Amino acid sequence: MRPRTLTATVAVLVLTLLGLAALETARSAPEPLRLHGIGERYAATVRLDRARTGTVEADIAVERRDGAAADAVTVTVAAAMPAMGHVTAELPGRQVGPDRFHARGELFAMPGAWQLDIRVRTAAVVDVITVDVRVDNGGG
Amino acid sequence: MSIRSLTAAALALLVSSVAAVPAAAHAPDAAADTVLAQTFAGTELTVALRHPERVPGPLRVDLIAHLPAAAVTIAVSVRPVTSDPVDAVTVSVERDTARTYPVELTVRGTGAHWLELRAPGEVSQLPFRVLVPRAGTAGWLATGAFAATGLLLACALAGAVTGRRALAGLLGGAGATAFVVAATVALLTATLPPAAPEGAALTGTAGPQGRPYAQARIRTEPATPAVGDEFTLRVELTDGSTGRPVDDLVPHHAALAHAVVTSLDGTAFHHVHPRRVAPGRLEVRLRAARPGPHVVTVEVERAESGGQLVSGRFEVTGDARTVAAPPLPQPLPGVPRDVVAGAPVRVEIDTGPGRIQPWLGMAGHLIVRDDAGAFLGHAHELASMNADAAGFAPPDDTVAAYGPTLRFAFTFPAPGRYLVWLQYVRDLRLVTVPYAVNVRAEPA
Ligand SMILES: [Cu+2]
Numbered sequence: 001m002r003p004r005t006l007t008a009t010v011a012v013l014v015l016t017l018l019g020l021a022a023l024e025t026a027r028s029a030p031e032p033l034r035l036h037g038i039g040e041r042y043a044a045t046v047r048l049d050r051a052r053t054g055t056v057e058a059d060i061a062v063e064r065r066d067g068a069a070a071d072a073v074t075v076t077v078a079a080a081m082p083a084m085g086h087v088t089a090e091l092p093g094r095q096v097g098p099d100r101f102h103a104r105g106e107l108f109a110m111p112g113a114w115q116l117d118i119r120v121r122t123a124a125v126v127d128v129i130t131v132d133v134r135v136d137n138g139g140g
Numbered sequence: 141m142s143i144r145s146l147t148a149a150a151l152a153l154l155v156s157s158v159a160a161v162p163a164a165a166h167a168p169d170a171a172a173d174t175v176l177a178q179t180f181a182g183t184e185l186t187v188a189l190r191h192p193e194r195v196p197g198p199l200r201v202d203l204i205a206h207l208p209a210a211a212v213t214i215a216v217s218v219r220p221v222t223s224d225p226v227d228a229v230t231v232s233v234e235r236d237t238a239r240t241y242p243v244e245l246t247v248r249g250t251g252a253h254w255l256e257l258r259a260p261g262e263v264s265q266l267p268f269r270v271l272v273p274r275a276g277t278a279g280w281l282a283t284g285a286f287a288a289t290g291l292l293l294a295c296a297l298a299g300a301v302t303g304r305r306a307l308a309g310l311l312g313g314a315g316a317t318a319f320v321v322a323a324t325v326a327l328l329t330a331t332l333p334p335a336a337p338e339g340a341a342l343t344g345t346a347g348p349q350g351r352p353y354a355q356a357r358i359r360t361e362p363a364t365p366a367v368g369d370e371f372t373l374r375v376e377l378t379d380g381s382t383g384r385p386v387d388d389l390v391p392h393h394a395a396l397a398h399a400v401v402t403s404l405d406g407t408a409f410h411h412v413h414p415r416r417v418a419p420g421r422l423e424v425r426l427r428a429a430r431p432g433p434h435v436v437t438v439e440v441e442r443a444e445s446g447g448q449l450v451s452g453r454f455e456v457t458g459d460a461r462t463v464a465a466p467p468l469p470q471p472l473p474g475v476p477r478d479v480v481a482g483a484p485v486r487v488e489i490d491t492g493p494g495r496i497q498p499w500l501g502m503a504g505h506l507i508v509r510d511d512a513g514a515f516l517g518h519a520h521e522l523a524s525m526n527a528d529a530a531g532f533a534p535p536d537d538t539v540a541a542y543g544p545t546l547r548f549a550f551t552f553p554a555p556g557r558y559l560v561w562l563q564y565v566r567d568l569r570l571v572t573v574p575y576a577v578n579v580r581a582e583p584a
Binding site: 006008009013020036038040085086133134 | 347382
């Protein structure tokens with residue numbers, strides 16, 4: 001093989017490996033997670049800073065599914081892992097805006113398939129919105 | 141390397157790269173049907189969902205009405221679990237007409253969905269997943285590398301033909317490398333498990349022990365129904381470890397839940413398939429046929445777990461003299477005069493002329509209850525069970541494939557009197573025949 005051919009071959013190989021590494025990094029990097037679900041009366045969107053064990057920051061937005069103005073509500077978030085029978089205690093949501101709440105604390109005890117229960121309480125009803133979340137501690 | 145050998149090598153690689161483009165990984169069960177029995181608006185329905193293979197795509201749903209059937213208009217809709225319905229149609233079920241009602245709905249995305257059936261005062265939510273096969277990162281990489289191989293080699297060929305030897309060599313080398321990458325990835329991919337289809341569940345980690353057991357609160361609405369009246373039987377399932385509603389039921393013997401409701405004296409018998417109406421909540425409407433205490437047994441299966449039974453009791457008020465006398469149970473045919481506890485006994489029943497259609501994936505069921513209402517078991521017909529074990533997909537509920545003689549084997553666990561109900565379907569009519577058998581202790 002000529003030197004130039006060899007150079008090209010090596011270049012292609014290196015580029016391929018770099019590409020693979022980039023793909024893998026992009027896949028496993030912790031990134032904010034946006035989850036959406038609906039209950040009987042409310043819809044909720046949860047933004048988690050990361051789906052990992054340890055302290056998690058959760059921003060929760062709720063809205064009435066029928067488009068009506070939201071009632072005065074309190075919002076909490078709890079987590080459960082159906083496969084293992086784990087459940088974590090409710091974290092209270094601190095109101096940070098109209099229909100927006102913030103919760104902070106430990107939700108996930110271990111990696112795996114979890115569910116978040118967003119509990120919206122009004123004077124009249126308790127609505128539970130359940131969303132799936134994959135907890136993956138990745139390499140870190 | 142001479143021009144000729146370079147050209148030949150490039151051509152050979154080009155041909156093999158075209159031939160070796162990897163087929164998309166096979167996605168498991170992406171196109172499997174979901175078949176679920178439902179007791180809806182007084183009719184035993186089999187709901188068969190033929191899944192779409194792409195999205196947006198058609199979801200075909202066959203509603204098979206068994207007799208006796210009530211006249212009812214059913215609104216059928218489909219929605220992802222996270223949003224409102226995306227498509228809906230209505231079906232008019234005719235009174236006492238055995239037939240299939242086919243409908244077609246459009247689904248727009250993958251993942252967990254509900255098929256919802258609605259009629260006045262009743263709702264049923266049937267879970268299913270829309271799965272679409274996908275090749276995965278490795279698949280795309282292999283395909284891309286094969287494409288690059290082709291492109292580079294074609295250019296190398298052009299270079300060689302036009303006498304640009306250095307360029308041809310360079311491109312040829314790059315093409316060969318791309319081919320090696322593509323072939324390696326393709327070969328590795330073939331040995332890896334296929335990529336999960338798009339829309340697949342987050343697989344849990346329950347392990348061989350399965351998920352925690354479910355506990356049930358079984359009630360009726362009204363609390364004590366009167367004989368002759370309609371009432372709702374409500375089953376609330378909670379997780380034994382977390383206390384949360386159990387909302388992960390999977391098809392088990394072709395239904396989300398099987399409920400056997402009998403009067404303690406055995407004169408009333410219902411085998412029904414409650415509807416999921418809310419997380420952890422199942423309901424079914426029944427008509428109280430006989431007064432007195434009633435026993436309820438519900439069989440369910442949680443995801444990643446085995447089947448389990450939950451049970452409860454309720455009372456029906458009224459006077460037995462005001463309702464028609466029940467049919468007297470006959471001696472169980474085909475069994476020896478002396479049935480001994482603890483040893484399997486063969487039961488052979490001739491159902492009369494005509495072939496039998498499958499129901500719940502089986503040619504027939506034998507439901508066995510002890511006198512006290514504490515034990516409940518069921519046996520499946522042997523021929524259809526053998527076909528099932530051999531990997532044959534059970535025929536559609538409309539295909540008369542079995543009988544007329546049904547064979548079962550069952551072990552009565554302890555001495556005493558047992559009530560036995562045979563159930564099978566002919567001409568889409570559900571037939572229930574009550575039997576009774578006395579079981580004695582094994583001689584010492
Ligand atoms: Cu059943």
